[in-house]
Amino acid sequence: MNRLKDATSPYLLQHADNPVDWWEWGEEAFAEARTRDVPILLSVGYAACHWCHVMAHESFEDAETARHMNELFVNVKVDREERPDVDAVYMEATQAMTGQGGWPMTVFMTPDGAPFYCGTYFPRPRFRALLDAVARAWREQRDEVVGQGRQVVDALTSRGSALGGAEPPSEERLAQAVTSLADSYDAARGGFGGAPKFPPSMVLEFLLRHHARTDDGQSLAMASHTLEAMARGGMYDQLGGGFARYSVDDSWVVPHFEKMLYDNALLARVYAHWWRLTGDPLAKRIALETCDWMLRDLRTSQGGLASALDADSEGVEGRFYVWTPEELRAALGDADGADAAGMFRVTAAGTFEHGSSVLQLLADPADPERYRRIRAQLLAAREERVPPARDDKVVAAWNGLAVAALADCGALLGRPDLVVAAGQIVHLIENVHLVDGRLIRTSRDGAAGANAGVLEDYADVAEGLLALHAVTGDPAHVRLAGTLLEAVLTHFEDGHGGFYDTADDAERLFRRPQDPTDNAAPSGQSAAAGALLSYAALTGSARHREAAMSALGPATLLAEQHARFAGWGLAVAEALAAGPLEIAIVGDPADERTRALHGAALAAVAPGTVITLGSGDGSEGVPLLVGRGLVGGVPAAYVCRDFTCRLPVTTPAELTAELAGR
Known part of the structure; x- marks a missing residue:
């Protein structure tokens, strides 16, 4: 009996017709394992995972392999995107036992959930042998x-967080983080480290913010080079917009073709911020095309x-996206096909498999x-192909990232439709x-x-709500953000200045x-630090600001040697170092003069600047607006830090000058 046909996860539904007797994660599966006195075989993956599909086709769709699984184990399928908590604890165990991790993740565990053998993808012959070996060890050497x-579980459980208790990053630590990043920077190709190369969106946000605050040219150079290299390479979809998960090589040529919402939301936002800082037209194009892809697909x-x-x-990785010279000529005719081949670096030898090429655009035409x-x-011709499948579940966190990106972009x-789309997500x-x-x-x-939110x-x-409030001035977004952050402070604190990833009333693993x-x-902790800091700047709440500062401790400890794994924490620390600035725009939002001031405020490059917009009559209930009124009957802008404001200004030129002289 396969129990996945009623699942809400598209990944689980992909396995609903397997001959494997799958269970969803839950007490019923554990009870069945206890009753049968057999181990649990936990398989964790996600819908867009290529090797998950391979293992499914080789093993989970094979009747004889399924018979072995059903006879020897209680088999549990988990979508890591639905249950990141389950994924996290067993991935930690997998890495501790094997020295590596990845998906699909395969874990053998006791009926009480304790893992005792872990791995990732197994080819069918090895998997079949492993099933027999684990079952035999369970019968004959169970205690051992x-x-x-x-022992591994006890070690993981007892060690706690090794990154708690530090102060937020100092000016010196932030500078050290830039030096650390420069040490691993690929000066020839952009990015950090070697293959495979993942889009370092949060590190790039930190570098842009560091340059904006300190005028450090090295930070801007590393960020700009990497952003351009990614945008011109094969990891970016040159026809449809949007980025693939990562590049398998160190030159951004051949992607792993899955396209994730969280990557694209983070990247659209950082490209918009690059444009705000430099005015580079490539930055604007990529930000908008990525947003358009998110909304279209x-x-x-x-x-x-x-x-x-x-x-x-059609069962083949990348087939939807790659081209041969012959396919270009068929879609465009001989002349345009030849031009397109040169423009997009499509060759007879190919850059991918079987003589096909991933499109690149290494220079502006x-x-x-x-x-x-x-x-x-070409895009129209590609639409005639069989498209990749879509995992159509909506994940709250990633939609929050998208709200921030759509609002900022x-x-x-100049795309109010994107702001409207952000509001619809909310x-x-x-x-x-x-x-x-x-x-x-x-x-x-x-x-x-x-499943409960993490x-x-x-x-x-x-x-996302606070970013959207900065654009619309809607006070309801601040109120809802406050509700969510109150839940964070009430249910997720660890008692040492940090946060657990699950609530105190969540399922115990x-x-x-x-x-x-x-x-x-962003980790939940660094994301919480950023939202708490912005909320504190809008409301004057010392409690939220102190919680944000405490949560930034891990960024301090990671800054010097492991800055690549603290990108968002360092970006938030840049906002803390800058204040952050608080800008209150007071006036009728329908008044052109108010809109002009608001536009000048949105152009502020100071890291983490928070913006609010209101009439000045106090009706909004946003503390930063309280006591700020019109000046001589005309709209005004107040630039503040820690709720201490300079004299208000009434023209965009004055506001821009005020911000430039911060």
């Missing part, structure tokens, strides 16, 4: 194998954004109109994901899932997960 696993009928597109189509026409024709780059979160002040992590087709959900949604390092997305 379980005892070895228990990920938007659900309820207004949220789906989590990912698969790497594969000499004829922009011809480029736009060719690009549109829409406001900075509407979905409020009406589907929020229950009695607490978040549900995922939804699908407008129905909330069963720290990153609360923090990233709060971040063998270890309460807590990882303050930034990886593919």
Whole structure:
């Protein structure tokens, strides 16, 4: 009996027709294992995972392998994106036992959830042999194998967080972080380290903020070079917009083709901030194309954004995206096809598999109109191909990141439709994901899932709400952010200045997960620090500011040697070093003079600047607006720090000068 047919996760539904007797994670599966006195085989993956598909096809769809699994184990499938807490604790165990991790993750554990043998992808012959070996060890050497696993569990459980208790990063530590990043910087190709190269969006945000605050040229040079290299390489979809998960080489040529919402939300925002700092037209184009891709290919009928597109189509990784010279000529004709091959670096030898090439655009075309026409024709031709599958669940945290990106891009780059889309995402979160002040992590087709939100959900949604408030002035966004951050302070604190990743009333696993390092997305702790700091700047709350400062301790400890894993924490620390600045715009939002002041405020490059907008009559309930009124009957801007404000100004030129002389 396969129990996944009623699952809400698209990843679990991919396995609903397997001959494996899958269970969803839950007490029923554990009870079954205790009753049968067999181990649990836990398989963790996600819908866009290429090697998850490979293992599924080789093993989970194979009747004989499934028979072995069903006879010897209780088999549990978990979508890591629905249950990041389950993924986190067992990935930690997998890395401790094997020295590496990845997905699919394969864990053998006792009926009480203690892991004793872990791995990742196993080819079918090795997997079949492993099933027999583990089952035999369970029957004949149970005390020994379980005892070895228990030692790892005890070590993980007892060590606690090794990164707590430090002060937030000082000026010196922030400078050391830049030096640390420079040591691993690839001066020839951009990025940090070697292959594979992941988009270092949060590190780039830190470098842009550090330059904005200190005028450090090295920071801007590393960020600009990397941002341009990623945008011109094959990791960026040169036809449809949006970034793939990572580049398998060190030159940004060949991607791992899955496209994740969180990557693209973070990257769209950092490209917008690059444009705000430099005015580079490439930055504007990439930011807008990435937002357009998110809304075109990920938007659900309820207004949220789906989590990912698969790497594969028709069972082949990358098939949807790659081209041969012959395919270009077939789509464009001989002349345009030859021009497109040169423009996009498509060769007979190919840069990918079987003579196909990933499109690159290493220089701006000499004829922009011809480029736009060719690009549109190729995109239309590509739409005739079988597209990759979409994982259409809505993840609260990643939609929070998207709200911030759409708000910033829409406001900075003159696209009010993006701001409207951000508001629609917030509407979905409020009406589907929020229950009695607490978040549900995922939804699908407008129905909330069963899993409680984790720290990153609360923090990233709060971040998005405060970014959207800066653009719209809607005080409801500040109130909702306050509700979510109150839940963070009440249910996630660890008692040592940091935060656990799960709430105090969440399901108890063998270890309460807590990882303050930034990886593919901001850690829950650094995201919480950023949202808490912004909220404190809008409200004057010392409690929230102190919590933010305490949460930045891990960034201090990581800054000198491991800055790549503290990108968002360091970016938030830059905001703390800058104040952050607080700008109150007072006036009728419909008044052109108010809008002009607001636009000048949004152009502020000081790290972490918070902005509020209101009429000045106190009706909004945002403390930063209290006591700030019109000046001589005209709209005014107040530039403040720690709620101490300079004299108000009434023109955009005066506000820009005030901000430049900060």
